[in-house]
């Protein structure tokens with residue numbers, strides 16, 4: 001089975017951007033980790049990143065059309081993109097798992113990060129565990145975990 005791991009704006013700058021918050025490893029490293037975790041879990045994992053809201057929304061539509069579960073780090077779109085929220089809702093409405101992941105714990109940071117327009121729609125949310133959050137998300141998908 002396939003899984004798409006979609007990363008939103010500025011996550012192409014991992015390793016360079018605020019390493020004290022997001023760590024010293026780059027997106028390429030995250031790609032390798034996700035592919036290794038996928039192999040362990042029997043999943044074919046595709047890691048994508050875009051700074052463009054339209055592209056991220058398009059990837060949600062594609063996931064619906066291809067019946068593919070999604071791991072989504074919406075980055076800053078988390079906090080304000082109703083367009084992405086509506087697209088993510090189509091994924092979960094189709095009965096597909098969508099796990100929201102954040103590398104940092106947004107609840108422990110600036111006030112504007114406390115609101116997620118994606119969390120109410122996500123099957124589940126994992127925050128604060130660094131890149132390991134993607135591993136947990138892939139494990140949830142491989143294990144067929146459902147919304148409690």
Ligand code: DQA
Nearest residue numbers: 074075076102103104106113
């Ligand atoms: C983030 C948290 C968001 O608040 C922020 O805008 C990001 C990354 C995270 O992974 O911790 O770009 O989604």
